[in-house]
Amino acid sequence: MNTFILGVHNLLRWLIIILLVINIIRHFAAIQKPFATIDKKLGLWLMIAAHTQLLIGLFEWFAGAYGLKSFINNGASEVMQNGTERFFAVEHTVSMIIAIALITIARGIFRKQIPDGKRHRRCILLYIVALVIIIAMVPWPGMEGIGRSLMPKF
Ligand code: HEM
Ligand code: HEM
Numbered sequence: 001m002n003t004f005i006l007g008v009h010n011l012l013r014w015l016i017i018i019l020l021v022i023n024i025i026r027h028f029a030a031i032q033k034p035f036a037t038i039d040k041k042l043g044l045w046l047m048i049a050a051h052t053q054l055l056i057g058l059f060e061w062f063a064g065a066y067g068l069k070s071f072i073n074n075g076a077s078e079v080m081q082n083g084t085e086r087f088f089a090v091e092h093t094v095s096m097i098i099a100i101a102l103i104t105i106a107r108g109i110f111r112k113q114i115p116d117g118k119r120h121r122r123c124i125l126l127y128i129v130a131l132v133i134i135i136a137m138v139p140w141p142g143m144e145g146i147g148r149s150l151m152p153k154f
Contacts, residue, residue, distance in 0.1 A: 096133070
């Protein structure tokens with residue numbers, strides 16, 4: 001069960017990265033155009049993927065081997081001194097929550113009464129920062145003690 005959930009978390013990474021890239025390209029392409037239904041739909045899909053990832057991530061943090069259990073079993077100072085434990089329990093989690101918050105803020109811009117060009121630009125900025133954070137904080141293979149596979153092991 002937990003392997004399955006972690007596998008979904010692994011796969012959703014790709015969906016979120018692809019949707020972020022598509023959203024960024026779309027807002028760039030439409031920068032001179034009115035904010036359209038497709039912009040809202042693409043943003044909504046990204047939002048659903050990101051929030052599902054957040055929900056699974058929180059579940060992993062509270063129920064999985066890394067996160068709350070690291071703190072309970074080893075204490076905070078041990079966790080902070082161990083690169084692997086610190087990565088999942090603190091660095092990955094905090095940065096990803098920030099990235100997902102940026103995606104959520106971008107969605108809020110859809111409803112703001114500001115010129116469409118400004119909306120596109122704000123979304124581009126928020127999505128690029130979110131993408132950079134996500135790319136930086138995914139446990140890519142080869143990262144010592146942290147790296148995980150590119151595809152899930154169901
Ligand atoms: C830990 C779990 C979750 C938290 C803390 C959370 C939090 C939030 C917050 C703060 C908003 C912004 C509300 C606003 O600006 O009006 C939001 C909107 C949204 N959430 Fe979540 N969410 C979670 C899980 C989910 C899940 C599992 C899904 C979908 C499968 C989801 C789908 C959405 C959608 C689609 C919106 C945007 C609604 C709209 O703008 O029309 N969320 N959520
Ligand atoms: C865009 C957001 C996120 C991406 C792209 C992402 C990506 C990943 C990936 C690729 C893994 C390795 C999966 C594997 O071993 O197959 C992972 C593990 C993990 N993630 Fe995330 N994650 C995100 C958000 C979150 C959030 C918001 C949390 C916590 C609230 C979280 C908590 C964790 C934990 C605790 C693990 C380790 C689970 C374990 O091995 O027991 N992640 N994440």
